[in-house]
Amino acid sequence: MKQAYLEASHFNEQRHRLISAFLIGLMMAAAGLSISQAGRQISSTWQADYLAVIGFLIAIERFYTLRAIKKMSTLSREWVVALSTQWIINLLVIKLMVLLSAGFEVLVAEIPRWQRAFPQSFFNAEYLAAVIFALIIWFFTGALVELLDAMGLNAALIAREVITAERDATPPRQRLMAIVFGFGAVLMFFTAMARVDLRALFESNLGIVHHNLSPLAAGGAGTLLYFMFALALLSQGNYITLNTRWFLQRVPVSRAMASRWAIYSLAFLLLLILIASILPTSYSLGFLSVMGYLLDLLISFFMLLVGIIMAVLGFIISLPFLLFNRDVPADLPQAPRPTLMAPPPELVTPTAPIPWLELLKSVIFWAIFILVVGYSIVQYLRQHEEVMAALRKFPGWKIISAFWDWISSLFGNLNRGMNRVIAAGKARLRPQVDPTNVSGFxxxxxxxxxxxxxxxxxxxxxxxxxxxxxxxxxxxxxxxxxxxxxxxxxxxxxxxxxxxxxxxxxxxxxxxxxxxxxxxxxxxxxxxxxxxxxxxxxx
Incomplete structure (x- = not known):
């Protein structure tokens, strides 16, 4: 009986992890959609819809690899290699998505520039913004996964029927709610900022000018989706807490409970959204408009505070002149600056590039680039054997595997030949001498x-x-x-x-x-x- 309870609880926990991973990925995709829509309202030239895909992929990858990373010793060689290869692949995928969002022709035109000026062309402002977003999603997803694991069943502790917990610590479910709603508050702030004309705020004295937008525009739809998926995730957290309690109380639980719980939770949330959309709730001021006016008051108060501080500083600076009955000196007219003769332009004779040197630079750059990327992919696949098992099921994998074996054997023979040549050279330059055979030397x-x-x-x-x-x-x-x-x-x-x-x-x-x-x-x-x-x- 105990084994049956254990198997059912373990099955439901695995199903819960799968559903939670998908919900977290959808939450991060909604966050990326909200930020991209809000950014487009602030700057019309910024087209960053790819942030939704980046958020989803980074969240799924973090959820999938966190347990393996946690088993490694921090700052060990294995830990450093795992994180380095993981982020090299992430950075490359992010770069490809940023370029492909502008069109395939942009990708083709951008790749040759990496050889001429790699740091400037590869790490541009748009790419760095996407990387910062990916880092935030990576850390945020890690915090969510750790809290969900703390709420779930531990197979080893279940087998011994020992459950330990810190009584003084905040329950994981409360911390999960705080993190989820805290991140949602940040999204709401960006959505409210997108409804404010910041240029009019700083260029005129008319105060804040609000854009007349629909509630779902400028990040509203993404923020709404984020909270919908977040509530579904919190419902999953409530389920895994109940599942643990049911196991400890020997309550039989169906294997279909986890999937049914997720379906009913999403159906209930969709029903609430449908009811809210048909109810007569059109107020004169929407929630985001109220946030905009509150932001208006906050900025006005800040500007008033800055004006008071500047007035006090001006009064303190004028005190010495008032004590000596001297007027505060007015701004004196500046003397005209002398016009200097511009130096003659230097005659630079362009030198033609050396063809073989340019070819050598190109070969070295792309060899290093492909070597780093290839090593990262190989290490990543070695760390996740289940990914290799899934790839072997795809059609055409045998051809790819045969080609890879041929490349590996080619480089292996080349490596062995170079090792033999180096060993022979060392033997000629510095012959090995047996310390016991001293009769010769x-x-x-x-x-x-x-x-x-x-x-x-x-x-x-x-x-x-x-x-x-x-x-x-x-x-x-x-x-x-x-x-x-x-x-x-x-x-x-x-x-x-x-x-x-x-x-x-x-x-x-x-x-x-x-x-x-x-x-x-x-x-x-x-x-x-x-x-x-x-x-x-x-x-």
Whole structure:
């Protein structure tokens, strides 16, 4: 029974997350629509309907990736790579949407400019405004998702039937309401500002001039949609709270409860909107007009306050002149400025660009650009295997996968070839030397310059060389101890010296024990005795 409750609650929570993600995306799209409409009323040249699409995509992406990001350690390498690749893709998508909103021909004409002046052409004012909007949506969506997760079921805590909460903290549902309505208040402020003629305010003394607009114009429709979807989201928050309570009380819950709750909530909100639209509620002043007049009073009060402060400052400045019975000096006429001869224009001889240099710059720029974008996409797909699983179901994916495998193998072979060339060059310039094989470079450095440990290595390798010259070579599979037994069977007179030299080499080679000069001299004495026997055997 407990397992059935757990499965049903988990299913309803997953359905709740899916519905909540869609509602948050619609809320952010409505916010983008409201801001773009209000901005168009303030500046007719600003066409920013793409903000609605950006708001929806950023909200869905943030909702989808937040749990994976939260599992990573903050400021760790994995965390930095994940956020960096995520935002590189976001910035590129935002740029493409800004350009495509003006037409495909604008996109084609803009891309070549990136090579000549990338910061100025890529990060223009309109693009930066869209990025700031995306950042606000990104942080706002993250706050909403964390609060919804705090209200939901935790599978691990449910299995142990342990629910912990801070009694003194504000409940997540109240914080969710505060954030949602706070953001809505900001949208209402922008919508009210769009109904005010700001140019007439600062260019004339007639006060605020209100535009005669319909309630749904200049951001009104977007703000209304935002609050409608926000109420649906709050209804989902109420549902997940009840779902948790039902689970703890062992109340059976249908798997279709989450979807039905969302459908009935939206239907109820649409019914309220329909009733409100047909009721006789046409007042002489609408809500947004009232906000406009309140804004008029606020700005008038601010201007009055500035005038009072300037009058007080003028009185304080004129006090010294009043004390000495002097009139405040009037503005003296300025002397005419002398006219200076303009310098002759410099003759700049245009130099023709070098074709191969321009081609090299173009290749380097686009190679770096494509490398950064490609790396970001690959890292993003590696972090989200479910996206790759969904992409594999699309037709034509096999062709794309085969092409990618061919590109990967091509660059892999190129990389391996370059590594081999670099390794060969390093080997020629700086050959690797085995620290145990000191017999070769001892001739260059001199035996006296070797450390005591290296001297022990030298005497043992001298033993191996003399054994090979005397017909007693060491097999590649023999350990030092096994080779010592081979020598002792052929040279029984120096059995003790061979055993002592071998043990000294093993100690110096495989143990951290210090080796001093006295130990090296003792090993040298062993080697001198062994060498005399080898000479007599060879003679």
């Amino acid at each position: 001892s001739r260059l450095l001199g035996l006296r310059r070797l450390s005591p440990r290296q001297k022990v290595y030298f005497y043992y390798h001298a033993l191996l060389r003399r054994g090979d010259e005397s017909g007693l070579p060491r097999a590649s599979s023999q350990t030092p101890q096994e080779y010592a037994q081979t020598l002792e069977s052929s040279l029984p007179t120096i059995e003790t010296d061979i055993q002592a030299l071998t043990e000294s080499f093993n100690e110096a080679r495989y143990s951290p024990h210090p080796v001093d000069d006295q130990k090296a001299n003792t090993v040298k004495a062993y080697w001198e005795h062994i060498r005399q026997v080898f000479r007599g055997r060879r003679g």
